[in-house]
Amino acid sequence: MPTERTSGSRGRGRPTMNDVARVARVSLKTVSRVVNGEENVSPVLVAQVQSAIKLLNYSPDIGASTLRRSDRRTEMIALLLTDVGNPFSAALHRTVENEARTRGVHVITGSLDECSARERELARSITMRRADGLIMVPVSPDQSYLATELRVDTPVVFVDRPGVGFPGDAVLATNVIGATEATRHLIEHGHRRIACLSDDARIPTARLRRDGYLAGLRAAGIAPDDRLIVADLHSETLVESCVTGLFHRPDPPTALFTAQNLVTVGAVRALRRLGLHRTVALVGFDDFPLADLLEPAVTVVAQDPVMMGRTAAQALFHRIDGDTAPPAEHWIPTTLIRRGSGELRPHTAGHTADR
Structure with missing residues (x-):
């Protein structure tokens, strides 16, 4: 019989509407109405829900109201790079995009600009869009926050730099x-x-x-x-x-x-x-x-960057397809x-x- 994953491995994950409803002491339907901006909710209940949202640091899931596949995939992955305009990042981006296209998967991309706050902001945005996985060049010194920002079991592959405080494959140059x-x-x-x-x-x-x-x-x-x-x-x-x-x-x-x-x-x-x-x-x-x-x-x-992008994309898709082996490091040699x-x-x- 399947059991619910606990915080012992990857953390409980992001707060849900059910969590908001429980803290606000209202029904799930009321939370949904407030989140969706419906007008037929009393000001008192709106205040209770908004207070719970702030307390839990809850962000709505953009894909929650859309029809989902039976395997709960959105056929979308995210790619966070330091600067999409940098030639190295641009080559990574194009390669990941090419690999994703062969699987009918879309790629959403963002530039982090060596800003830790932007890294966390975009990670949260990715969760709202229910991306099936994330490839990122980490810029903050600690990625442990991903345990609460990402949906449980969302695979992450770090590229160019290793991640810290969160389990994920890494694709690194020598x-x-x-x-x-x-x-x-x-x-x-x-x-x-x-x-x-x-x-x-x-x-x-x-x-x-x-x-x-x-x-x-x-x-x-x-x-x-x-x-x-x-x-x-x-x-x-x-x-x-x-x-x-x-x-x-x-x-x-x-x-x-x-x-x-x-x-x-x-x-x-x-x-x-x-x-x-x-x-x-x-x-x-x-x-x-x-x-x-x-x-x-x-x-x-x-x-x-082509080999790094291809390796990162393939590692991510292996995880999405169910690979549960321990995180691995993939070393890509440099050439003089x-x-x-x-x-x-x-x-x-x-x-x-x-x-």
């Missing part, structure tokens, strides 16, 4: 290995003063890529120089200012390792403006459009693509930006 390979590549081409530029230091991938950079230096017996390690470069403008500052020092770096694609774009612009793009080596983490058409073309450690900028050797006379 960030440390890729960053170590990039740093070693620059060292093999004669560089010893290699700057590491990255975005928000709170982001797990940024920390892992910095760790890989440091591991590459250590393996070559090179002591890291804290003045060459710069994080929290949130915009291309900040990157350009940082690079300009580095090359107005008496001991500038001879090479740059840029740990995110938009950071790489800002660095390329700065080097070209300074006239150093043919003398300062550069390896970026993440590929980006037209990187191969620049002069010199940009050497990158490329992730495989040599194009020219990472193969420049340091000039013996050094280089100083035009002042």
